[in-house]
Amino acid sequence: MPDFGRMIDEFIYNVIVLIAGVHWGLQKAVIMAGYTIKLINQWLIENAFVPIIAQTNDSLRLAVSYVFIIALLVLGLTYMLAALVRLDVVSPRNAITWYAAGLLFFTIGPSFYQGMNDFRLNIAQVMYVSVLDGLNNNAGDFSSLAQVNSNDLDLGALCDQFDVYLPGATGPGPIDGLDIAMAYLRGHPQDVMGYPQPVFSPGCGIYLMNPNASTWAGAGGTSVIPMDWNMEGNYFDYTVSPITWDSVSGDERDAAVSRAGASQQRALTAWPLILFALVEQIVHLLITIAMGVTFISFGIAILFAFFKRTESIAHSIINQWVELIVQTTIIALIQALVIGFFLAGAATGSAAAIIGIGLLCLVFILITMWSGVKAVWNSFNRLFNAMSQVTGGVMVSPGTAALATAGAGALAAGAAVGIGSSALSGMTALNQGATLAQAAGVTFGGSRTLSGAARTLAYLPGVRNTSLGDAAEQFTEGSVTRQVAGNLPIVGRAAGPMVGAKLLTDRDPDKAEYDEQGRVIGRPMLVPAVGEGLDNWTVPRSARRRARAAADPEFIEDENGDMLPVGSVPRRRRMGTFTPVAPIPTTDTEDNLQAERRQQRSDYAAEMQGEEMEQHLSDVMRSNTGMTSPLGAMMEETHESEGSRLGQVASRLEASAELLARAAQMQMMVGQLRVAGVPDVAGVMGDVVGQVRAERGPSEQPVHTSVDHLQVADRMARVMGVTPQETGGSPIQRDLARFGLFVDQALRLGLTPQQTEQVVREVQSSPEGRMQPATRDLLDKQVQTNQNVSWVKARDEVDRLEHSARMLPPEITAYGAMRVPVESAQPQVNMNVDPTVQVNVQTPAAQDTEYDAAVKQQSSLAGSGNVTGGGQ
Structure with missing residues (x-):
């Protein structure tokens, strides 16, 4: 039966020999x-x-x-x-x-x-x-x-x-x-050199010579490991090598394998x-x-x-x-x-x-x-x-010269690599379908002079929407995209143009997306794979991108020609806290109200008396002459017109009574009104700009001129409902310089009330204290167009406006007079009109002239010209 234990031990031993040899x-x-x-x-x-x-x-x-x-x-x-x-x-x-x-x-x-x-x-x-x-x-x-x-x-x-x-x-x-x-x-040393030492x-x-057959390296008794490792008592002891395992026990084989493994340590x-x-x-x-x-x-x-x-x-x-x-x-x-x-x-x-x-x-x-x-x-x-x-520093050391030469060589090599990479990237962009202006931007965009000139031309008002402006815009696109990887260490000069060529947009008109008005709302990327990758970057992994609406412009134009963002937050009702200090004497005002009240009572009584008289005369005449007489017809027509006039008088009297009731419940008080919160502060700033623009509109004064801080304080108080007082100084006493500076900059830049409120709202609500990119781009273009300045100047002006908005305080406190409700009794207006008129009319049947005389006499007693011949 085969000895599998020995076979495994011999295999492990040979593997160790192989590893030790390597x-x-x-x-x-x-x-x-x-x-x-x-x-x-x-x-x-x-x-x-x-x-x-x-x-x-x-x-x-x-x-x-x-x-x-x-x-x-x-x-x-x-x-x-x-x-x-x-x-x-x-x-x-x-x-x-x-x-x-x-x-x-x-x-x-x-x-x-x-x-x-x-x-x-x-x-x-x-x-x-x-x-x-x-x-x-x-x-x-x-x-x-x-x-x-x-x-x-x-x-x-x-x-x-x-x-x-x-x-x-x-x-x-x-x-x-x-x-x-x-x-x-x-x-x-012979293990390394391969031959004996020339000198002992x-x-x-x-x-x-190598006595271990398991570690032989070839003829001549060489070894794949140091020769001393094969000797007795060493890691690969030849006395316990695999060729001797026929007469050794399993423990002795394990010890030999273990000692061979220790050679790796x-x-x-x-x-x-x-x-x-x-x-x-x-x-x-x-x-x-x-x-x-x-x-x-x-x-x-x-x-x-x-x-x-x-x-x-x-x-x-x-x-x-x-x-x-x-x-x-x-x-x-x-x-x-x-x-x-x-x-x-x-x-x-x-x-x-x-x-x-x-x-x-x-x-x-x-x-x-x-x-x-x-x-x-x-x-x-x-x-x-x-x-x-x-020698006074005229000698240059070899190290300095070597560094200068190496620097010049590196600069020349970098320039050569950059020029070659830019030219290759430009040609690649042209082959992929880019325009000549885009390819030129990728190739020559490393020049700050050309890039700055193209950026200025792209936003110059007189050049916009022209062939020169479109070419400058496309050149700017190429020069900016090459900067994405331009700052990478070592490889930035070569990698920048190549990456920029992959980030260009496709300017083919047939591939652009248009809305119902024919305006371009989107362009695909020149390299579709790049566009798909960027789309995946701009949405969360678990979300899906919604289809873009066909007719959903990002901005709309108001009646003044200003572009306003769509979906702006509607203004809510502004709330504040008023702290009264003392009432204002209103004696003259109360006397005027009482006089007006008495005049209205007298007018009402006179109207009612005349109406009663005319109604009485109409009834008497109808009973004596009948409706078919000319006088009856005249009286009927006059009655209808007087009924409508009576309704109008009653309506005016009712409105006056309500006004008197409200006036009786309000009283002018001197105090301070505090408005807090980003929406309310933004609304006040927008109202102030709107009021100043409205005042300057009909006059010859330019709308974009500056405004004094004290004027800003007066208008802020008035749009808040506070009447400034002649004594006591400015109605806005806290942070007036910040409010004045912001309003002044908003007016000079030509912002509308809606834009002013939006800027304050976005800056104050942002953790970084910045406007939204869409709003900022809109303001940059608007300032550049309206003031006819460069893009850099417009950007600096908008930066200063953003900084001023960031410095606005979160609350406004205005000092002055304000009508506030007070507890008072509702004035009761009691009018009792009881006219008593007795009229005796005798109409002879045969003499019309006597009848006419009697009618005229009764008409003169009524005191109204609305019966016959009046009301011209």
């Missing part, structure tokens, strides 16, 4: 990169800087001698002129010292440079050895790594593993980060050390370059060291030397401490400690890398900066 291959590549940088560093030292330093010294040796002689001649001249003027140009002690230093430097310069590099490497080795010895003394031997987990192993041999591979090597070199990383991985390095041990935790070792080699290379530039610079600076004015140049280079030595020491100390911390954390077996120290390694990797870059930068610029200081 992992080791990546780490080996990084270690090889570190060795390559070490090789480049040595080549620069021996084949670049040492010959250059030697050549520079040979070239300047004679020049330094001549300059020294010139300095001595100048010193002699200053001594000769000492009796006339004191000159301190050359210091003899300093000149001699610098000349001796120059001769020494020109003699031992190349070897001194090599010695400085060896000194740097030896300092790093001293720091590493010191830290590792301290780690051994405090935490015991490195075998403590194996005391935490039985599957973990101690460090390998710590020796110089790669310096012996360098060309011309005669012995081992100092210990560095690569050696410590290889010791942590228990690797051998003590402590590295011998390289044996060692491989993962080795990455901080490997990366740190790589950065260490990069920093060494940077320091080598900085040190070489400094040595070359010193040979040049020694020419100026004999004169006090230019002596600072040589001092600057000497300071650079000292700074590099100190920087090298600090970097070596930091690297040694970090590696010591990492090994101590690894000895604890704590994953958190290993990860924390790994992050610390990352931080110090960045610090040391940046310090090396700064060292090279300073070495190139130090000499020229010192020369610039002594």
Whole structure:
């Protein structure tokens, strides 16, 4: 029966070998990169800087001698002129010292440079050895790594593993980060280089053949993992490899698989050390370059060291030397401490400690890398900066020149990319169906001059609704849409035109939407997919867009030609609180009312008396003459007309009685009326503007002129129903300047009462204190058209109006007189009319003349001209 347990264990073991082999291959590549940088560093030292330093010294040796002689001649001249003027140009002690230093430097310069590099490497080795010895003394031997987990192993041999591979090597070199990383991985230099060490390095041990068939990499006994991992007691112990599992138990197989799996922890935790070792080699290379530039610079600076004015140049280079030595020491100390911390954390077996120290390694990797870059930068610029200081700033350092060149190159490249992107976007827009004006806006919209001119033409009153105005509007559309992505970092210059070409509207008349009046109410997007996407952005996910009404204009035109928003909120009844202070004497008013009342009573009594008389005469005449007589017909007609007149008089009398009753219940009181709330304040502002416009309309005074603050206060009080008093000052005493400023700006901009009320209502009701975009666009166009100003000027004027509306207080308090209801008795009007008229009429049957005389006599007694011959 097959042993499935062994088959599963063997499969897991082979998978671990495969993963370990891939992992080791990546780490080996990084270690090889570190060795390559070490090789480049040595080549620069021996084949670049040492010959250059030697050549520079040979070239300047004679020049330094001549300059020294010139300095001595100048010193002699200053001594000769000492009796006339004191000159301190050359210091003899300093000149001699610098000349001796120059001769020494020109003699031992190349070897001194090599010695400085060896000194740097030896300092790093001293720091590493010191830290590792301290780690051994405090935490015991490195075998403590194996005391935490039985599957973990101690460090390998710590020796110089790669310096012996360098060309011309005669012995081992100092210990560095690569050696410590290889010791942590228990690797051998032949695992990385692929061939034995040219020079034996003590402590590295011998390289044996691979006895584990499971990790063979091919012929020759090579291994896909470090060779030491295949030896007895290591992660892939060949004595318990799968080829030996025929005679081992299941527990022994599980132990072998478990130990093989522990190799991944060692491989993962080795990455901080490997990366740190790589950065260490990069920093060494940077320091080598900085040190070489400094040595070359010193040979040049020694020419100026004999004169006090230019002596600072040589001092600057000497300071650079000292700074590099100190920087090298600090970097070596930091690297040694970090590696010591990492090994101590690894000895604890704590994953958190290993990860924390790994992050610390990352931080110090960045610090040391940046310090090396700064060292090279300073070495190139130090000499020229010192020369610039002594020459008054006329010398430009290489760093400044490099930055200027890079900036100019980046600017040129950006301009080229921007021009190409703009042209390509314009052509793309034309191919998609855009107009020439839209494509021109996308292409040339990056020019502020063209964009500003197009925006001004688009809203210029004389150009609106013309071909030039339409072209300017379409150009403005293209220039604005390209700004959507124009501010993106790095790619904004190229992405702006391309995005702008996708956001254009389709100007094809056949694709536009029209209302019943033939006006355009909507246009589709030039790219339908963009239009659909934007439609989804403008409504909530759970909502559906309603179909647009065919005849639903956004604005309507009133009788004055002003455009007003549709669906504006109807004005509600304004309410306020009146606080009376004292009544106003109304003696003259009461006397006038009493006189008017008596006159109306007298008129009514006279009318009733005449009517009774005429009715009585009519009855007498009818009884004597009959309806068929001419007099009866006349009396009948007169009765109908007098009945209608009587009804009119009665109606007037009733209305007068009601007016008297209301007047008797009202009384003028002095006090203050308080109106609060955004709707009421907005209504008062609109009424004030409407009143001023109505007063100025018939007169010759322009409607758009300013108004005085005191006039604004008077009109505000009157539209609120308060009568200002001659004494006591302005009827509006609080925030009058704010009200006056807003009304003045509204009048100057030509706002209608409805627009004024709407502006106040929207600004005061908005959390941001702003008008609705539709209202703002309407006002911008209206101000630009009415005042014949530019779009920018109109926008600024509307901004000031919006700011003034935002500063309006939420309430208005007016002081003055106002009629208020008082409790009083209802006046009773009692009229008793009881006319008593006795008429004796005798009508002879035969004499018509006597009858006529009698009628005229009775008519004169009635006192009315409505019977016969009256009422003309």
